[in-house]
Amino acid sequence: MDQKLNIIPPSVKAGEKNWLKRWIKNNKSLYPLFYRLLRCNRDVFILRNFWINTDTLFSSVEIETCSICNRKCPFCPVAYDNSQKVIMSDEIFNKIITELKELNFKGEIAFAGYGEPLLDKRLEEFVKRIKKELGSSVEIVTNGDFLTYERFKQLISAGADTFRLSQHDKEPSEQIKEFFSNVQKNELKYIIFQTATEGSITFTNRGGSVKMKTLHPFYCAPMHLIIRADGSVPLCCNDYYEEVKLGNVTKQRIIDIWNKPFYREIRNEIKRGIFNLEICKKCLDLKPFEDRNI
Ligand code: SF4
Numbered sequence: 001m002d003q004k005l006n007i008i009p010p011s012v013k014a015g016e017k018n019w020l021k022r023w024i025k026n027n028k029s030l031y032p033l034f035y036r037l038l039r040c041n042r043d044v045f046i047l048r049n050f051w052i053n054t055d056t057l058f059s060s061v062e063i064e065t066c067s068i069c070n071r072k073c074p075f076c077p078v079a080y081d082n083s084q085k086v087i088m089s090d091e092i093f094n095k096i097i098t099e100l101k102e103l104n105f106k107g108e109i110a111f112a113g114y115g116e117p118l119l120d121k122r123l124e125e126f127v128k129r130i131k132k133e134l135g136s137s138v139e140i141v142t143n144g145d146f147l148t149y150e151r152f153k154q155l156i157s158a159g160a161d162t163f164r165l166s167q168h169d170k171e172p173s174e175q176i177k178e179f180f181s182n183v184q185k186n187e188l189k190y191i192i193f194q195t196a197t198e199g200s201i202t203f204t205n206r207g208g209s210v211k212m213k214t215l216h217p218f219y220c221a222p223m224h225l226i227i228r229a230d231g232s233v234p235l236c237c238n239d240y241y242e243e244v245k246l247g248n249v250t251k252q253r254i255i256d257i258w259n260k261p262f263y264r265e266i267r268n269e270i271k272r273g274i275f276n277l278e279i280c281k282k283c284l285d286l287k288p289f290e291d292r293n294i
Contacts, residue, residue: 046273049222054267057103058225058258062237063096064088064113065120067229071143073168077209077240078114085115086229092250093126096227099254101133109134112141112164113228114240119146124158131159143167145175149182156190165193207238208282220283222267225258233257235266235279243279 066087072079109130111117117140120126127138139162140155152163167176172195183191205212220236227233227249228242235244244266247257257263269276275284 046271049271049273052223052271054222054271055264056223057105057255058107059223060108060110060221060225061096061100061105062110062112062224062226063093063126064115064227064229065093065111065117065122065126066115067113068119069114069116069143070119070145071116075168075203075206075210075212076114077206080210081240087120088229088231090122092231093122096249096254097129097133099249100136103255105134105136107136108139109136110139110141110164112139112237113226115229116143116146118142118151124154127155127158127160137161139164141166144179145173147175147179149179152179152183152187152190156187161190163191165191166195167193168195204238205283206240207236207243207279209238209240220270220280222270225254227254235277238283239279244277 066085067078068085068087069076069078111123111126117123123140127140130136130138138160140160141164144165144167147163147165155163165176167173172180203212220238224236225233226237226239231248231250232242233246233248234240234242235246246260246263249257266277270280275281
């Protein structure tokens with residue numbers, strides 16, 4: 001019988017014990033320096049991407065099945081945007097899966113975006129379908145507010161491989177603590193718990209759409225395809241307001257969007273550390289923050 005875990009999220013507790021993490025946590029003024037040394041180095045970014053052939057098929061797809069979120073977090077544009085939220089239609093989801101199958105896509109699929117995926121009751125069915133038709137690994141990015149142990153088990157049975165719990169409260173919520181109190185030791189492998197407070201290295205200004213100091217501008221993943229709930233394909237996961245519209249899967253085939261000369265050119269530029277788009281300049285803090293009246 002598996003041992004029950006009476007713990008708060010493991011990474012939080014582990015962080016308290018680890019002297020290096022504790023030291024880093026207590027020396028927040030060093031973050032920018034660390035960052036510049038370890039992650040902000042353009043040469044490192046270019047070197048890391050040197051081998052990527054940006055003319056091949058995307059390596060991962062992020063699907064936003066609904067753009068509704070129950071939270072209003074200061075680091076997320078959803079908190080400042082009152083426009084109507086969207087639920088992805090079954091037709092769009094079917095079209096995505098059919099086309100990915102035709103492309104023999106085997107990369108990772110993440111249920112993420114700007115909505116909370118667990119608000120979508122179809123999630124288990126979607127995961128099952130991906131596993132059956134594509135065999136891709138499936139990640140669910142969630143704020144954890146609706147993650148009960150039962151739902152976790154259902155989603156694992158459906159085929160989910162990873163739950164990325166992204167919750168940045170000062171203290172993990174009661175819901176999360178309750179969830180972890182039920183998780184078995186052998187089930188921890190499914191969970192990545194991410195937590196950070198404002199000022200830590202996790203946040204970005206989301207392409208200039210939130211007032212957040214960007215400390216890791218080289219966050220972009222040129223081989224990552226994003227599909228929003230209405231079928232639109234923006235530049236990247238930071239392009240909330242779709243400043244760079246690359247296409248819409250309801251009107252075009254995914255492969256045609258991906259192969260657009262403009263999209264190819266952008267991917268190749270990003271790979272080489274060239275950021276000419278206005279949104280990228282804001283994202284990288286190369287340009288003063290544009291006030292969106294938020
Ligand atoms: S906005 Fe530009 S620089 Fe920022 S993550 Fe997206 S592609 Fe990269």
